[in-house]
Amino acid sequence: MDWSFFKNHYGNIASVAGLVVSVIGFSFTLYQVRKSRSAAERAQAMAREAIDRVSSRLFFTQITIAVRLVQEVRSFCRAKDWQRAVDRCEQLRIVLAGVVDDSKLQGDERKTVSKAIDDLLLIMGHLDGIGHEERSPSVPTRMMKSLDRIVITLTRIDGRLRAVALEV
Amino acid sequence: MANERFMQLINELNQATLDGRVRWEETAKEGVFRVGLGEGLVRIQTGSDDEENFCVVVYLLNNQGRIVDELRAWDNGEHYNLLLDLYQKARSSALNIDLVVDSMLSDLKAGRVRDLPSDTQAEDIPF
DSSP states (O other): OOOHHHHHHHHHHHHHHHHHHHHHHHHHHHHHHHHHHHHHHHHHHHHHHHHHHHHHHHHHHHHHHHHHHHHHHHHHTTTHHHHHHHHHHHHHHHHHHHTTOOOTOOHHHHEEEEEHHHHHHHHHHHHHHHHTSSSOOOOOOOHHHHHHHHHHHHHHHHHHHHHHHOOO | OOOHHHHHHHHHHHHHHTTTTTTEESSSSSOOOOEETTTEEEEEEEEEOOOHHHHHEEEEEETSSSSSEEEEEETTTTTHHHHHHHHHHHHHHTTHHHHHHHHHHHHHHOOOOOOOOHHHHOOOOHO
């Protein structure tokens, strides 16, 4: 048998076999890369979902705290306990300042919360004045009405969040 | 002390209020008015010091309620006329004064008078 024929024939077979193995190997590598990528994406999505759940829970808790605080402000104003009323006002303002830019607020809610913070600043100024005996020790009806409006606004948001939680 | 951009905002707000393009609203405190714009609020109010010197103050607040700038104009001082003018326009806008006066003028023109409940009627309530 001619040596060159042997070399060409088996050389060709070996080349083809090598090519097939390379293609299979490359395909397998691609498959593995794709598989690990989709696994990473799934893990990322799950992590994002978990973060969303935690932040929703946190937001819901903040709104519940805000509802309780505004109700306490009203009660302490009625009881003429000015120091506690100022303290709750300040706490409420801080809580609302923390949620005002939250993406979970819908439509006009952000604007309403922003106005509530402004009203609380004005009410706090008035209560501070009473504390320093600069003003008569009473809260004007207009301010009590503003507090009522804040209660309604926050209760609505609270109700909406509860409804969403029940749907989930 | 207000910066130039804030002054520009006040001037444009003054014009927008005059044109009726913005609507001011009342706040929790009598005689204090605000308008929500962009990422914050502009609040205008009057005040006085211990010696009864009158002033008009405009506050620029961010969404968190922090005062980021303010302009206070004392009676006959710098910017006083501008701020007093803006305050009056803001008050008029918030209280719908033009609407009320227009309705009164139209009633006057038509010779109509709205009947107001008399004081004696209240006493007639049987309980």
